[in-house]
Amino acid sequence: MRQLLLASSLALASVVAGTAFAKSPEPSAPSPAAQADVQRSPAANEAVQVVDTFLTALAGGRLEAARQLMTPDAMVLANGHVLGDRDTYINGAAKGDAVALGTVEHKLLRRDVKAGANLGWVVSESSLRYPNNASAVEVMTETMLLTRTADGWKITHIHWSGRHAG
Template identity: 35%
Template sequence: MKSVATFLVLILAAGGISTVSAQTAPDAASHAHHPAAADQPQIDVPAQAGAAVAVAERFSDALASGDLKTVEELLARDVLILESGGAERSRDEYLGHHAISDAKFLEGTHRQLLRRRARTAGDLVWIGSESELHAKKDGKPLVLLSAETMVLRQTPEGWRIAHIHWSSRTKR
């Protein structure tokens, strides 16, 4: 896990990893809190990160459908999950606690991807995603703006999620 933390510090200090990729042109509001058009998410994912992004999507779909067996398969044993000021420091800890409530919350929730950026460095890929979550709370519609960072590590079994950081807030 130390290598993942070091990787994140280096990425943040360097302002990202340069890659050559097909990407959408940045919009003037990219740093503002204006969502992208509903049918046009802004995607900046180099080809070499594609397989890791597919694993991240598979994880999100599995969690939303309550498929905790797939969730377990895609998480590294030593995954670090940060959310709302708290931490779960292993796959077993997450599966024994918040995975069940996360799956229950996401059941029936529609996720609309707004932006995604991914970068690679050796056997690590980081993925930053911004989405809108359309849910119901107490029978009333609820729209959350969600930010997610994942770091995936290439293993003999394939890409596994080594770190997740989730944050969200109610859309105004």
């Protein structure tokens, strides 16, 4: 179950600007939050792009690419567990998460974004399920904090949590 919850939460933000995992369902009408893309500031759009690129890299098993989108001191938490800093996560739990992400179907329900000059956040909520088990639907919430560095926006904190839908 931990694998479904964490994989589900990781897939949350991957449904923007054409980025989606191979097994994504047909897109439905976007929520008002998802339609806000055109109203976002350039900084907010950049932050969303980093989050989506990170999740796409993770789902594709490109862990080094995912690592480069995080600050070295980034902390990752999931469902009440501290998974560690960037390197601890990428060298450990991320491997299983990458495998699980390849099997999850997801639908973005809501996304809120805010970014200033040097700090931003992306909060997403999605429904997720394995394609061969329509009754195992999870609602996942993801919060990513980002900071602007000399190399652009980097993820400095990730928190994933999930609950059974219904």
